Amino acid sequence: MDKPTVERPKQVDSYRHDKQRILARLRRMEGQVRGVQRMVEEDQYCVEILTQLSSIMAAARSIGLLLLEDHIRGCVLTAEDKEAKIQELTEAIDRFTKSVG
């Protein structure tokens, strides 16, 4: 990719109401990732580490769904060029469900 699609990141207020909640969940998720590091350092049992990784993925998925909802409400529905937003949204859901799997 040689053309920068985004020079400066756009700023939005679509998730303003959920911002503190999202940040709290991300901090908890950071703690979970550090917890998994500790488990690996201590040679803990693989299946338990896998379970923790599953729980991190579930956390990321759940934060993503919240953002998706806010995005549809606050960006897609209010956009001038709705068709462009729908394309972008579908690609985001595609990436989101793919990485997920």
Added chain:
Amino acid sequence: MDKPTVERPKQVDSYRHDKQRILARLRRMEGQVRGVQRMVEEDQYCVEILTQLSSIMAAARSIGLLLLEDHIRGCVLTAEDKEAKIQELTEAIDRFTKSVG
């Protein structure tokens, strides 16, 4: 659940050869989670945050697959009670693919 299934976590060496690689990936993942926090604090665009979350899930998934492989090689194949290990493994894969989706 009131009975502790695991009093002290079992210690294994099944992922010994991948330990440093797994730790490096987990540290990178921790950085990604902090990066997402920054994006949210700066009100960055929802779709870009979603893309980052997708990438964290993909990272967790890929670390999980590595652990799964090591687990099968180092724990399931060498276990005395193989049938119990297979049950446990299937449940782990189930949880892993579910949280995923």
Added chain:
Amino acid sequence: MDKPTVERPKQVDSYRHDKQRILARLRRMEGQVRGVQRMVEEDQYCVEILTQLSSIMAAARSIGLLLLEDHIRGCVLTAEDKEAKIQELTEAIDRFTKSVG
């Protein structure tokens, strides 16, 4: 749940333009499912059957994404009660990505 949420299924034309494409893909998917039945009947190798099942899931996912896009364009954006549609949509994406994983 004792109250029937849908007495008669709603009829929509949101996916009218993709209808033939969706039907063609569903017919191909039906053929894939029958192909897997044959593989199982012939005791074919588990890993190859798994690969076929993966491919069916990918087909279902891809049809789902197309429907999702049409739904957002043709039902959510045009709805009178947009907030109710967004809730319903988020739950559909949630179920969709969960079954997926």
Added chain:
Amino acid sequence: MDKPTVERPKQVDSYRHDKQRILARLRRMEGQVRGVQRMVEEDQYCVEILTQLSSIMAAARSIGLLLLEDHIRGCVLTAEDKEAKIQELTEAIDRFTKSVG
């Protein structure tokens, strides 16, 4: 694809005990796919079709997990070249969880 990767499919009996169960589930899945075709033909509501697709993916996933378990028990554990089987298995799980998402 013009070069046959598999001349004759390998035949295994690893899922012999689950064969009828797997076939019954695949037949039910075939019926579900036909049901979705009917829903599309009748212009039924997109969200309900999505829910049905989610349920098909969940069915495929659940059959896959059963096959995976049988495969580990009946093919991987009993293989002579266990390392090759583990590689193959990990790739199958990778594909399986990816298509899933």
